[in-house]
Amino acid sequence: MTSSTSLLQALTDRIGADHVLTGDAAAPYLTDWRQRYTGAAQAVVRPGSTQEVAAVMACCAQHGVPVVPQGGNTGLAGAATPDASGKAVVISLQRLQQIRAIDTDNDTMTVEAGCILQNVQQAARNADRLFPLSLASEGSCTVGGNLATNAGGTQVLRYGNTRELALGLEVVTPDGEIWDGLRGLRKDNTGYDLRDLYIGSEGTLGIITAATLRLYPLPVAVCTALVALRSMDDAVALLARSRAGFGASLTGFEVMSGVSLELVVRMFPQQSLPLPTSPWFALLEVSDSESEAHGRERFETVLEGALEADLVQDVVIAANIAQGRALWHLRESISLAQSAEGKNIKHDISVPISKIAQYVRTTDALLQDLIPGARNITFGHLGDGNLHYNLTRPETMTEPDFLARQYDVYRVVHDSVHAHQGSISAEHGIGQLKRDELLRYKSPLEMALMRRIKDALDPKGLMNPGKVLVGTGDGDSAVTGD
Incomplete structure (x- = not known):
């Protein structure tokens, strides 16, 4: 192995000194968004092309x-x-921002990995098409990161995760070769599906540099409603009624605890809850391909039926786009409200929809036994069984004392998820946060198969060490808080 100086010079020769960052210039890239992990690196490099x-x-x-x-x-x-060893080089893909092609006949677009998700959505809209992936972080997250984690978001119910939205990939392998798999095909049954192998691999097998994505027709009208509910059981029943009534037009079904929305309006007084306080709320979105009048009529028919059946307590239907955005803003502000209030213990879990109500009841009770007075900030994508099941400290407990119970909380939450045939990660990935937890819930055979794939594609163990699989790195990042 050559010296750090030699490596930095070699990197500079390839992409220019302005894009090889060290010292203070590299610091912003070395701490994660939640400021939970801070690592070290020889350099942060910012290449400007796949080559x-x-x-x-x-x-x-x-x-x-x-x-x-x-x-x-x-x-x-x-x-x-990166981990704390300082051995790694961080490769930032933020300069790969080109939208290479939009094919409206094939309903596809080819974009580079550094494209901001919101910009991809807008480019599709400019071409009179919809790219449906939608996340709270869409103004800053990139397509490459969405693919690497198989991101979900608010419209998985209708369009699927990022995996279902990608038809082809371009990937740089661990030895620096370029695999061009940018095919805009819906059917390609010619061997192993390498695309699906790289999606969701969190950078441990190769570097995704571009993707060919699915596009859809823009809906003629979008209707949004906020519904007050007595229980999670009623939320599940309303979801079934909505699926039957709206079919494929149902593009979003978000569930939020009343505690979650109360936190939003308390931390952000400029926002208001248009319904009285309730134990649970659901946010529904329906996209109609005929007309706004047709969409609203269907919306009102289904929700009026739910009211008559005493399934919901109250309903507010957005009268225009601005009101619809305000309702979504309440949902999207929950994580920000949590951050504004203080540190909390987060979970991104999935459970079969038929088991969600029982899971919430059981796990809420277990956590109250563990930490009396702790508050559950529960919200998420009920339509695909994904909950962000977060815990906030009791008012009588200090933040350090609360965070010291983090792994006790993980054990309760994840064991309950496993008992309800669920997953400890629905859309955020494993990374280093849940790497060790994975060993508890995956079978030895599953772990062995994943290891064989990793060893086959990355035999030198250079790709994102210490992530997903135990034993792929030389050190762990320093935990700085949750």
Whole structure:
């Protein structure tokens, strides 16, 4: 292995001194969005093309240096943060921002990994098409990061996770080769599906540099409603009624505890809750392809039926786009309200929809036994069984004392998830946050198969060490708080 000075010079020769960052210039890339992990790196490099990514990767492979791919650095599991050893090079893909092609006949667009999700949505809209992936962080997260974590979001119910929205990929391998798999095909049954292998791999198998994405027709009208509910059981029943009544037009069904929305309006007084306080709320979105009048008529018919059946307590239907955005803003502000209030213990879990109500009742009770007075900030994508099941400290407990119980809380929450046939990560990935937890809930055979794939595609163990699989890194990042 050559010296750090030699490596930095080699990287500078390939992409220019302005894009090889060290010292204070590199610092913003070394701490994750939640400020939970802070690592160290020999350098942060910012290649401007796939060819430059390949050149950097080949250089690191030649020097035996591990790499950490990074997109918008908005991840929630520490997957894009280097460990504390300082051996790695962080490869930021933020300069890869080109939208290479939009094919409206094929309903596809090809974009580079550093494109901000919101910009991709707008480019599709400018072409009279919809790219439906929608996340609270869409103004800063990148397509590459969305693919690396198989991000979900608010419209998975209708359109699926990022995996279902990607038809092809371009990937730089651990030895610096470029795999061009940018095919805009819905059917391609020619062997192993390499695309699906890289999506969701969190940068541990290769670096995604571009993708060909699915597009859809823009809806003629979008209707939004906020519904007050007595229980999670009623939320599940309303979801079933809504699926039957709206079919594929139901594009969003978010559930939020009353405590969650009370926190939002308390932390952000400029926002208001348009319904009286209730134990639970649901936010519904329906996209109609005929007309606004047709969409609203269907919306009112289904929700009036739910009211008559005493399934819901109250309903407010957005009268216009601005009101609809205000309702969504309440939902999207929950995480920000949590951050404004203080540190909390977060979970991103999925449970079969038929088991969610029982899961919430059971786990809420277990956590009250563990930490009396703790508050559950529960919200998420009920339509696909994904809950952000978060815990906030009791008012009588100090923040350090609360965070000291973090792993006790993890054990309760994750064991309950496992008992209800669920998953400890629905859309945020494993990263380093849940790497060790994975061993508890995956079978030995599953772990062995994942290891074989990792060893086959990354035999030198250079890709994102210490993430997803135990034993792939030389050290762990420093925990700085939740």
